[in-house]
Amino acid sequence: MLEYVGYLASVVVLISLLMSSIKKLRWINLFGSITFAIYGFLIGSVPVGVLNIGTSLINIYYLFKIFNAKDFFTLLPVSKTTQYYDYFLNYYSKDIMKFIPDFNVKIEEADVAYYLLRNAIPVGMFVGSKHSEDTLLVKLDYVIPPYRDFKMGKYVYTSQREFFTSKGFNKLLCFSDNINHEKYLLKMGFKKSDDSTTSNQSEFSLLLK
Structure with missing residues (x-):
């Protein structure tokens, strides 16, 4: 059952890379990273969990910049x-x-x-x-x-x-x-x-x- 969580995370991350919109890419990739982090901890792979928590934080950082950037x-x-x-x-x-x-x-x-x-x-x-x-x-x-x-x-x-x-x-x-x-x-x-x-x-x- 747990492997399906991993499959889902992989598909979501793959879909995110197909997005032409940077905002959509970050949002979808964030969801995929969080899912991967959960999967990593569930199977006892701390490095996978930690790596994807880091990826999630990076996505959150850039989404914050996108939503707070002043465009002209x-x-x-x-x-x-x-x-x-x-x-x-x-x-x-x-x-x-x-x-x-x-x-x-x-x-x-x-x-x-x-x-x-x-x-x-x-x-x-x-x-x-x-x-x-x-x-x-x-x-x-x-x-x-x-x-x-x-x-x-x-x-x-x-x-x-x-x-x-x-x-x-x-x-x-x-x-x-x-x-x-x-x-x-x-x-x-x-x-x-x-x-x-x-x-x-x-x-x-x-x-x-």
Whole structure:
């Protein structure tokens, strides 16, 4: 029976190493380390127990740093002549297509295009086009996997509402047929419309004021 505890701990630690999010990696690895420590003491292997207690403490230390770190977020305008826009989209194209498979907007066609910076690091991109006089259609809101903890999204949709209203937009609109993308939009405050579109995509909107 005890060997199953060891198997469980091994699987959990293995799963933690597959996480692209540092926060998820630390949380899952912490659970695996604690399970391994319990297993070690149960089978009378003190070194295994002590080693994994140490690993657990290390995970707790870094989780504490993550949750107490002060991040600085910025929206940096995308230049119409930049080559980095296409490079970024090409580099992350496979991951972007998982959530927004029909995204294909040239920089010249975008009315709003910004790099999403976190502590001066470009971690994502926001692209939108004018849908109506006061409505911005969100074509792309993408953050690379290691920084996908919703902080960047909350910054854009909560802290930067005045940024959009100052440009004349009082409403944000987004269409999606991806369940994970839809969950994200709802978490960011978007409301799902009861009306379906001709492309079988769901409509989401966010009123800014």
